[in-house]
Amino acid sequence: MPLTPKGMATRRRIVEGAASQIRDQGVFTLRLEDVMVRTATSKSQLFHYFPGGKDELLLAVARYEASRVIDDQQPELSSLTSWAAWQKWRDKVVARYRAQGSDCPLHTALSQVGGATEATRAVAQELLDRWQEQLAAGIRLMQSSGEIGAGLDPDREAVALLAGVQGGVLILLTTGRSTALEAALDVGIAHLRATGRGRHREGAPAAVESG
Known part of the structure; x- marks a missing residue:
């Protein structure tokens, strides 16, 4: 039976409270x-809301934290319509992960719900799919204006950029340093920019002439 608005609010309050508890004290x-x-x-x-007990609650927390990963990148992630907008998104991602450092609530929640189960994989895949779709949408918009080469596959480029981001985040979680994340974003965006008609404009990488 679908939850009433009051029931939905109560369930959300429990999930948010559990998420805060995990951030404060660990899972x-x-x-x-x-x-x-x-x-x-x-x-x-x-x-009543989590008949499966702690495991079901932790999975709900993981879904909540996954949504926050996307929400925390807005409105920049859904507005990748210029290189300035891409830079703002890049800066927001770096700032978010710098602020949280090695304490990643999503990683903690996912890693503790019975390991790599079908349920946790589904949560992670849902997050990555949503993230990829919005990056690909931004690439298509930039292709329509000629700022990114038309020959690129937006979905493939979005996956590559996202893989670089996730690798950078993993290194940050391990070392506490954001340099790998910054490099992944900078190189990925520079690659996209180098394919467009505006690649020789101010701020874009200049071609190296052979002697």
Whole structure:
């Protein structure tokens, strides 16, 4: 049976409270009792919305954090209509991951819901699909204005850029340094820019003449 607006609000309050609890104390020490106190929720309410208990709640937290990854990049991610807009998106991604450092709530939640299960893979795939679709949409918009070469496959280019970002994030989570993430974004965007008709404009890489 679909939830009522009040029920949806209660469920969301529980998920947000659990997410905050994980950020504050980590997933290993998460107790349902603490979530109930934090969200002013009774045990019967919590198990009404999450009959699978802690594992089901953690999966809901993972979906919530996955949505935040996309939401935190807006409105820049959905407005990649100029090179200035791409730079703003790049800067926002770097700033977000610099601020969170090695403490990634999404990574923590996904890694603790029974490992690489079908459910966690589905959450991760949904996130990556949404991210790729918006990057590909930006590439298509730039192709329509000639700023990116028409011969490029937007979906393939978006996957490559996203793979670079994820690799950079993984290195940041391991070392606490954002240099790899910055390099992945800069090289990926420079590659796209070098294919368009505006590649020799101010700020674009200049061609090297052979002697």
